[in-house]
Amino acid sequence: MARPRIVIVGAGFAGFTAARELSKLSRGGAEIVVINPTDYFLYLPLLPEVAAGILEPRRVTVSLAATLPDARLILGEVDGFDFDARTVSYRDPDGGTATIGYHRLVIAAGSVNKLLPVPGVSEYAHGFRGVSEALYLRDHIIRQIEMAAGTDDPAERDARSTFVVVGAGYTGTEVAAQGVLYTDALVKARPELQGRVRWLLLDTADRVLPSLDSRLADASDAVLRERGVEVLMRTSVKQATEDGVHLSTGEYVPTKSLIWCVGVRPDPLVAELGLPIEHGRLVVDEFLTVPGHPDVYAIGDAAAVPDLTRPGEFTGMTAQHATRQGVAAAKNIAASYGTGRRRPYKHNDLGFVVDLGGFDAAANPIGVPLSGLPAKVVTRGYHLLSMPGNRVRVAADWVLDALLPRQGVQLGLVRGASVPLDSSAA
Numbered sequence: 237m238a239r240p241r242i243v244i245v246g247a248g249f250a251g252f253t254a255a256r257e258l259s260k261l262s263r264g265g266a267e268i269v270v271i272n273p274t275d276y277f278l279y280l281p282l283l284p285e286v287a288a289g290i291l292e293p294r295r296v297t298v299s300l301a302a303t304l305p306d307a308r309l310i311l312g313e314v315d316g317f318d319f320d321a322r323t324v325s326y327r328d329p330d331g332g333t334a335t336i337g338y339h340r341l342v343i344a345a346g347s348v349n350k351l352l353p354v355p356g357v358s359e360y361a362h363g364f365r366g367v368s369e370a371l372y373l374r375d376h377i378i379r380q381i382e383m384a385a386g387t388d389d390p391a392e393r394d395a396r397s398t399f400v401v402v403g404a405g406y407t408g409t410e411v412a413a414q415g416v417l418y419t420d421a422l423v424k425a426r427p428e429l430q431g432r433v434r435w436l437l438l439d440t441a442d443r444v445l446p447s448l449d450s451r452l453a454d455a456s457d458a459v460l461r462e463r464g465v466e467v468l469m470r471t472s473v474k475q476a477t478e479d480g481v482h483l484s485t486g487e488y489v490p491t492k493s494l495i496w497c498v499g500v501r502p503d504p505l506v507a508e509l510g511l512p513i514e515h516g517r518l519v520v521d522e523f524l525t526v527p528g529h530p531d532v533y534a535i536g537d538a539a540a541v542p543d544l545t546r547p548g549e550f551t552g553m554t555a556q557h558a559t560r561q562g563v564a565a566a567k568n569i570a571a572s573y574g575t576g577r578r579r580p581y582k583h584n585d586l587g588f589v590v591d592l593g594g595f596d597a598a599a600n601p602i603g604v605p606l607s608g609l610p611a612k613v614v615t616r617g618y619h620l621l622s623m624p625g626n627r628v629r630v631a632a633d634w635v636l637d638a639l640l641p642r643q644g645v646q647l648g649l650v651r652g653a654s655v656p657l658d659s660s661a662a
Contacts, residue, residue, distance in 0.1 A: 242262075596608060
């Protein structure tokens with residue numbers, strides 16, 4: 237190789253940031269290759285707004301070619317590594333296979349939906365990890381409301397007007413909060429459905445947003461309940477069927493909409509490497525390198541990174557950690573070539589943001605708890621600053637949503653069979 241080649245597997249928060257930082261540090265001195273199934277970086281936190289008809293889907297997809305002009309993009313799914321030969325094998329979108337060599341390797345494969353051994357979930361639940369799933373859910377919500385309005389059967393009308401969200405973490409809470417506002421907008425022109433739409437948010441935890449400060453979790457809970465969402469804690473799904481769900485409380489809820497937001501698990505590719513793993517994540521040292529393989533780095537959801545701020549623990553599977561690990565890995569790789577010196581990864585949590593739709597949000601910037609409109613301002617400001625592109629278009633969509641009614645028509649772009657829950661990747 238004329239120049240050292242650095243191969244990055246995955247272009248989520250960790251992989252994208254690593255590629256961008258390496259492009260700056262190498263200044264053309266290294267060939268940077270990104271292998272990713274899509275040609276875009278997905279800004280996951282705003283997916284609920286795509287499903288709720290606020291943002292156009294292209295707003296949350298940032299072109300890799302435009303934002304990583306100094307990197308080479310290979311479209312494909314990585315399916316194997318040979319650490320001795322220093323090669324990565326992958327399958328392209330047309331099913332062809334190939335391999336590529338590397339001098340340094342960054343594994344940032346991300347995560348997939350977490351499945352639980354609940355009968356019927358993989359067949360009848362809708363996941364929420366990608367653009368196709370958000371588009372499908374948007375169409376599905378509209379379709380159920382339209383079909384509920386068009387039937388004379390009261391039982392069918394109630395089932396189609398009922399939406400069950402499983403998982404009261406960040407994603408599930410936002411999906412329920414945004415979803416109920418969307419259905420409220422959809423039924424304004426359908427008086428026969430007003431007061432009949434039902435949203436349920438359930439979790440086995442004691443409260444919504446269990447990882448957050450209790451004051452902000454309570455504020456979010458209050459917003460949900462005020463909008464009519466039935467918040468069912470210490471509750472799980474025992475069985476899912478085509479026509480409804482059986483809950484652990486013994487209640488049977490007729491519904492055509494089971495939305496699965498119970499969290500994520502590391503990409504199964506990591507477990508197939510034959511290397512030490514922790515809770516499905518590849519074990520790395522504090523410098524983000526794989527023990528025994530100094531030329532291999534792992535970051536983001538795929539890596540069990542020691543949390544130096546909490547000895548004995550690993551960093552959380554969050555975008556905040558993934559982004560900063562991308563920067564740290566890039567600098568340590570540059571140090572391995574003589575530029576700078578490598579440093580251990582250490583990051584203190586800077587807070588969080590949860591968008592509840594309308595004028596409501598919950599935020600905890602640098603430890604200061606906020607709710608309501610102040611939190612909304614912080615939340616949207618944070619997203620605009622964090623996005624690597626499309627900022628003006630996102631802001632424009634937000635302004636239009638505030639001034640104009642939402643559009644409620646199906647696009648028919650994604651069918652249910654195209655977004656199976658058990659293979660939905662980040």
